[in-house]
Amino acid sequence: MSSPVEVALNNLIKIDRSLSSPVYLQIAKQMINAIQRGVLRHGVRLPGSRQLALGLGVHRKTAIAAIAELEAQGWVTVSANRGTFVHSVHAGPADQPVAFDSAELLRYPKEAGFGFRRSMLLDRPVSLSRYELEFTDGLPDVRLAPMDRLSKNYAGILRRGNSRGYLGYSHVEGNTFFRQHLANYLNDTRGLHVGVENILTTRGIQMGLYLASTTLLEPGDRVVVGSLSYYVANMIFQKAGAQLSVVPVDEQGVSLEAIRDLCRGGRIRMLYITPHHHYPTTVTLSAERRQALIQLSVEYGFVILEDDYDYDYHYHSSPVLPLASADRSGMVVYIGSFCKALAPGLRTGYIVAPENLIAEIGKLRRIVDRQGDMVMEQALAEMIREGEFQRHLKKAQKIYQERRDALCMRLAQEFEEYLTFQKPPGGLAVWTEWRRDLNLLKLSRACAESKLHLPQTLLFQSGQVSGIRLGFGNFNLPELHMATDILRDSVAKVSG
Known part of the structure; x- marks a missing residue:
């Protein structure tokens, strides 16, 4: 028969009475942790409830409850007239004390114990500010966002008798009511001609770029970007295995001649473009180049991935309509979001594309993110229907x-x-x-x-x-x- 464990349990177990967790569970969980990490080995006899309570400074009933919890989970075996013994896969001399660092028992591993593929492409960090x-x-001023109205709509939806319809699984493409009103809004403001079947909702621009590029690109495909371009988009394309080709950007936008020369020199799969305000230089792609670019895409068969990240804000004449509004051959995939119109933290975006492509991207969406925030989409749709969103933009x-x-x-x-x-x-x-x-x-x-x-x-x-x-x-x-x-x-x- 082994003697009681020689590990000082008061060093092993630290009780914090400020926690909401009951003391007996704190004792049980920390003893389980010690068993899992081999400090308490298989066959070790634990102190009796009286001795355990005395050593930890708790009531005996608390010690009894902790032992009962350990037994219920299968970590110890209680034998009448013999004592309580650890049940573990860790073998070794049960009577021999094991050296341990109490801090180590509470520390999560710093590094994985297995190898994995690392990506230098994604190393560029997003720098968060420590200053006001x-x-x-x-980015927009979140203080201007109509949060009172949005939160009122959101809370009202949750209180409705049919709220269960928004809290379960729904269409992968997103809230149907939201897509209906989004289609109306896009058709009215951007000159599109789309229906709900042409829209898939996302959690912002970057998710849209990821879903579209993962679906459309194969390793080795060439993607054309501006000589200065959105670095996150570039990383997404390269992560998909694409090779980037750079073309100049002047006061009228990306160079059409440079794109044509690339097409003549070999197959390109996609052109990524921010035509309303090129990122980062803010120049607008001229109307002449827009028409020629669509014709060029039809001639050479490349996808135009149109990122319209800030279409909603224009200060003089009416904005130039997106390329997607003039696309009659199904060559443009249009991506946008409400993050700039409202607040970056409200991750609501969309992809507009031909119906068969939306169905295919939806398959990928299904395994990345089953669906969007159905309640938020409903709340936003009601704001669009009531004209609140449009008044906010104005x-x-x-x-x-x-x-x-x-x-x-x-x-x-x-x-x-x-x-x-x-x-x-x-x-x-x-x-x-x-x-x-x-x-x-x-x-x-x-x-x-x-x-x-x-x-x-x-x-x-x-x-x-x-x-x-x-x-x-x-x-x-x-x-x-x-x-x-x-x-x-x-x-x-x-x-x-």
């Missing part, structure tokens, strides 16, 4: 235009010797081109010293370009003045 002031790549557009004008005025007045820019006709960011002798990374660090976050993802500096994409949407006017003051002072510090 932050230049973004064109109100927000005036505010963002005022902020754009304020930023451009500051840039023109106080940064003239350092940069040039063109006032964008829409969107939530300004593209600025800086003097080549100014180190933009040092500028970012100088801004951080004054508690202004200027993320590296907004900096584009190489032998050919020196630019920063400055988002203004998330600032109110006082914040915008504070941010530009810090930026101005940081530029003077770095350039001096």
Whole structure:
């Protein structure tokens, strides 16, 4: 018969009475942890309930309840007149104490014990701000979002007698009511001619890019992007095994001649484009190039993946309609979202494409994310139906235009010797081109010293370009003045 365990249980078990978990369960769980990790080996006899209670400073009934829990889960065997013995796969001398580090018992493994494939493509981190002031790549001001109305709709849906219909599984393509009103909205605002069968909902632009590229691309396929492009999209294409081909972007958008030359030189599978406001430079693809580009895609058979990330904000004339509105041959896959119109955290987006492609992408969606947030989609659809969403956009557009004008005025007045820019006709960011002798990374660090976050993802500096994409949407006017003051002072510090 083995003697009672010689491990000091008061060192092994730490009781925290501030936790909601009962003390007997804390004891049982920590003893299970010690058994699983081999500190308490098979056959070890545990102290009796009286001794255990005394050692841990708990009531005997608590110790009895802990032992009963261990027995119920099969971790110990209780034998009448003999005692309680550990039941474990860990063999070894039951009477010999095992050295252990009590902190190690509470630590999760830092590294996997097996090998796996790592991706350098995805190493570029998203830099989160520690400061209240932050230049973004064109995010909206979440304080302007109609959250009262949205939350009222959301809560009302949950209170309805038919709410179960939104809380179970539904169409993979998304909430049908939402897709109906989304189709109406897109047809009205973007000149599309689509129905619910042409729409699949997603959780934002990036999910749409991932689903479309995974479905459409094979390893070795060539994808054409602008000479400056959205780095997340580039990573998604490369992760799918595609090879990127870069074409120049001028004041009228991507170069049509460069794309044609690539087509003549070999097969391209896809062109990724942000034609309304090219990312990051904000230039708009000209109407002439839009028509020619669609004809070129039909001639050479490549997919146009149209990312329309900020179509909703335009400040002068009516916006140029997307390429998808002129597509009669089924060559355009159109991706958009409500993240810029409302708030980035409300992950509601969509893919618009021919019906057979939507059905195929839906198969992939089914295993990645069974469906979207049916309640949120219903709430948003009701806002669209009632005109609340459209009224929000109209109100927000005036505010963002005022902020754009304020930023451009500051840039023109106080940064003239350092940069040039063109006032964008829409969107939530300004593209600025800086003097080549100014180190933009040092500028970012100088801004951080004054508690202004200027993320590296907004900096584009190489032998050919020196630019920063400055988002203004998330600032109110006082914040915008504070941010530009810090930026101005940081530029003077770095350039001096």
